[in-house]
Amino acid sequence: MTKTLEISLFIFVLASFLGYTVITRVPGLLHTPLMSLTNALSAISIVGSLLLAGGGESTMATVLGSIAVFASFTNIVSGFLLTDRMLGMFKRREAPSRKAATPEVGP
Amino acid sequence: MSEVMNDTVIPLAYLFAAACFILALKWLSHPTTARRGVRVGEIGMAVAILSTLFKFEIVEYQWIAVALVLGAILGIPLGLVPMTAVPQRTALSHAFSALAAGVVGTAEYYLRKPDLDATTMIALGLEVVLGFLTFTGSLIAAGKLQGIVRDRPWIYRGQNIVNLAVFASALTMVGLLVADPGRAVLFPIIIAVSLVFGFMLVIRIGGADMPTVISLLNSYAGLSASMMGFVLDNRLLIIAGALDGSSGFVLSIIMCRAMNRSFTNVLFGGFGAEETVGAIEQRPVRTVDPEETAFLLDMARTVVIIPGYGMAAAQAQHKVRELTDALLRRGVDVKFAIHPVAGRMPGHMNVLLAEANVPYDLLYDLESINPELPQTDVVLVVGANDVVNPAARTDQHSPIYGMPILDADQAASVIVVKRSMRSGFAGVDNELFYLDKTQMLFGDAKAVIGQVVDELSKLPAKEVAGR
Numbered sequence: 001m002t003k004t005l006e007i008s009l010f011i012f013v014l015a016s017f018l019g020y021t022v023i024t025r026v027p028g029l030l031h032t033p034l035m036s037l038t039n040a041l042s043a044i045s046i047v048g049s050l051l052l053a054g055g056g057e058s059t060m061a062t063v064l065g066s067i068a069v070f071a072s073f074t075n076i077v078s079g080f081l082l083t084d085r086m087l088g089m090f091k092r093r094e095a096p097s098r099k100a101a102t103p104e105v106g107p
Numbered sequence: 108m109s110e111v112m113n114d115t116v117i118p119l120a121y122l123f124a125a126a127c128f129i130l131a132l133k134w135l136s137h138p139t140t141a142r143r144g145v146r147v148g149e150i151g152m153a154v155a156i157l158s159t160l161f162k163f164e165i166v167e168y169q170w171i172a173v174a175l176v177l178g179a180i181l182g183i184p185l186g187l188v189p190m191t192a193v194p195q196r197t198a199l200s201h202a203f204s205a206l207a208a209g210v211v212g213t214a215e216y217y218l219r220k221p222d223l224d225a226t227t228m229i230a231l232g233l234e235v236v237l238g239f240l241t242f243t244g245s246l247i248a249a250g251k252l253q254g255i256v257r258d259r260p261w262i263y264r265g266q267n268i269v270n271l272a273v274f275a276s277a278l279t280m281v282g283l284l285v286a287d288p289g290r291a292v293l294f295p296i297i298i299a300v301s302l303v304f305g306f307m308l309v310i311r312i313g314g315a316d317m318p319t320v321i322s323l324l325n326s327y328a329g330l331s332a333s334m335m336g337f338v339l340d341n342r343l344l345i346i347a348g349a350l351d352g353s354s355g356f357v358l359s360i361i362m363c364r365a366m367n368r369s370f371t372n373v374l375f376g377g378f379g380a381e382e383t384v385g386a387i388e389q390r391p392v393r394t395v396d397p398e399e400t401a402f403l404l405d406m407a408r409t410v411v412i413i414p415g416y417g418m419a420a421a422q423a424q425h426k427v428r429e430l431t432d433a434l435l436r437r438g439v440d441v442k443f444a445i446h447p448v449a450g451r452m453p454g455h456m457n458v459l460l461a462e463a464n465v466p467y468d469l470l471y472d473l474e475s476i477n478p479e480l481p482q483t484d485v486v487l488v489v490g491a492n493d494v495v496n497p498a499a500r501t502d503q504h505s506p507i508y509g510m511p512i513l514d515a516d517q518a519a520s521v522i523v524v525k526r527s528m529r530s531g532f533a534g535v536d537n538e539l540f541y542l543d544k545t546q547m548l549f550g551d552a553k554a555v556i557g558q559v560v561d562e563l564s565k566l567p568a569k570e571v572a573g574r
Contacts, residue, residue: 001226002226004340005226005337007342008336008337008340008342008345011342011345011346011349012333012336012337012345012349015345015346015349015350015353016349016352016353017353018129018350019132019349019350019351019352019353019354019357020353020356020357022129022132022133022136022350023132023350023353023354023357023358024357025133025136026132026135026136027136027137027472028361028445028447028453028454028457028472029138029445029454029457029467029470029472030135030136030138030141030454030457031358031361031452031453031454031457032193032197032452032453032454032455032457032458033135033141033454033458034132034135034354034358034453034454035197035321035322035325035354035355035358035452035453035454036193036197036200037131037132037135037144037145037148038132038325038329038350038351038354038355039197039200039201039204039325039328039351040148040152041128041131041132041148041151041152041347041350041351042204042328042329042332042347042348042350042351043152043203043204043207044124044128044152044155044332044343044344044347045204045207045208045211045332045335045344045347045348046156046159046207047121047155047156047159047341047343047344048211048335048336048339048341048344049207049211050156050159050160050162050165050171051159051162051164051165051339052211052214052215053170053171053174054164054165054166054167054168054170054171055164055165055166056166056167057218058217058218060214060217061214061217061218062167062170064210064211064213064214065170065210065211065214066170066171066173066174067174067206067207067210068206068207068208068210068211069170069171069174069175069178069207070174070175070177070178070181071178071203071204071206071207071210072178072203072204072207073174073175073178073179073182074178074179074181074182074185074200074203075182075200075203075204075207076152076178076182077178077179077182077183077185077186078181078182078183078184078185078186078196078200079186079200080145080148080149080152080186081182081183081186081187082185082186082187082188082193082196083145084142084145085186085187086190086193086458086461086462087138087141087142087145088142089190089458089461089462089464090138090141090457090461090467091461091464091466091467092466092467092468093466093468093469
């Protein structure tokens with residue numbers, strides 16, 4: 001096994017465990033935003049696609065790379081936009097309505 | 108200059124981006140910090156993309172520019188979809204990320220063959236197989252969620268054997284390529300077989316299993332991106348893909364537990380495929396009208412609302428919020444009980460209610476609300492069925508036996524808003540509907556809850572603070 005592969009495998013396994021730990025702390029309330037955010041983040045594969053699309057190695061590489069850049073960038077734009085919109089909708093009760101709902105005054 | 112860029116600046120930029128991504132997920136653990144998480148994720152992404160554009164390997168920019176512009180043109184409307192369309196948008200985004208991984212893998216193979224060492228070829232093979240099967244699988248899932256593809260599972264005899272054989276043949280061909288990467292003739296066949304397998308895997312899944320399947324496809328898409336990181340020797344990609352993959356995996360586990368089923372059962376079980384036979388027996392149920400419902404809710408001290416996919420299908424979430432506001436104003440304590448698999452994707456009910464301006468501190472999950480249900484005066488079930496079926500606790504022969512449910516039957520009284528007496532997704536009759544304490548409010552959820560709100564407004568004002 002090459003040194004590069006060894007390091008990469010270490011990173012993969014550690015990142016998976018880290019992901020597992022961090023994600024189990026996300027409450028069920030936010031599972032939909034979680035999915036759209038991780039989706040946007042994994043579209044970081046765009047960095048590989050950019051090298052293909054702009055590398056000028058062959059027509060096929062340029063075409064396939066451009067398709068991948070398009071697909072990834074769609075996910076980046078829509079993923080961040082949607083996640084932010086959804087999170088903006090999660091609000092707590094404002095103080096006045098909270099008071100009306102659970103009156104502190106006893107009988 | 109460009110060496111410094113490629114060897115030092117860009118790796119550091121990637122490291123920075125990886126740290127940003129981890130922070131983004133960490134901050135998502137609470138609604139108050141979550142938006143900060145999105146910001147930091149965006150910063151990491153921007154830094155990674157911009158620094159990549161300075162790599163000296165990139166010699167032409169015109170196609171990149173075209174792809175970025177088209178991506179933004181499609182991405183903006185997809186980011187602005189209404190909350191009811193979020194499940195299909197999510198399935199579509201899995202298709203896109205899988206497609207990106209699949210085509211990059213394909214290009215890398217043709218550029219580098221036959222000089223691919225065994226490990227790179229394994230990673231590349233997995234990237235392409237997972238990428239293309241997730242692509243068609245997610246497209247079918249999106250089609251089902253959008254109602255373009257038939258929602259009922261499509262099942263035939265021997266389907267599992269056929270599916271497994273197809274998948275095994277794809278892996279065998281990858282194995283042959285690992286042994287000799289020069290067998291280029293196999294590569295298009297692998298792509299075709301993977302595309303077919305993704306189609307066959309998801310075409311047999313029914314609507315209520317979508318939360319699990321979407322999570323699983325999410326996991327595959329992430330894993331495929333991670334494999335691409337191995338092929339391109341890019342650690343940022345490995346990390347981001349692993350985070351995405353483990354996120355999908357964690358969500359799949361949560362969904363499976365919430366249905367008391369295994370992965371194999373979801374993927375190969377064909378749950379809910381049989382049309383119900385014989386269960387259509389006519390048993391008497393008690394019915395109630397909106398006027399009396401308003402009266403019963405108004406008399407209650409505590410009301411728990413249990414929403415299900417029916418609420419989303421009827422677009423009733425705004426009326427439900429109006430009802431909640433009216434009851435809160437009249438001094439009734441209202442809470443929502445959200446089952447993990449309610450809806451069509453993880454957390455679906457929460458975003459729908461959040462969009463309708465229901466405050467999130469009124470939303471409770473299964474574990475925290477169940478102990479309160481025995482002390483609840485009225486449970487209002489809106490378009491939920493299997494998740495409140497007591498057969499899951501009592502009837503060992505029921506297909507949903509063992510599934511954790513919301514114990515609606517423990518409350519003092521139950522009102523069920525339902526279109527008709529049709530059984531739920533699992534095709535099982537629901538004992539809850541026939542209990543003496545249960546009353547059925549038949550009709551379209553949006554319409555009848557609107558009527559309940561109107562009736563509530565006609566009731567005389569009452570002393571709120573004096574309870």
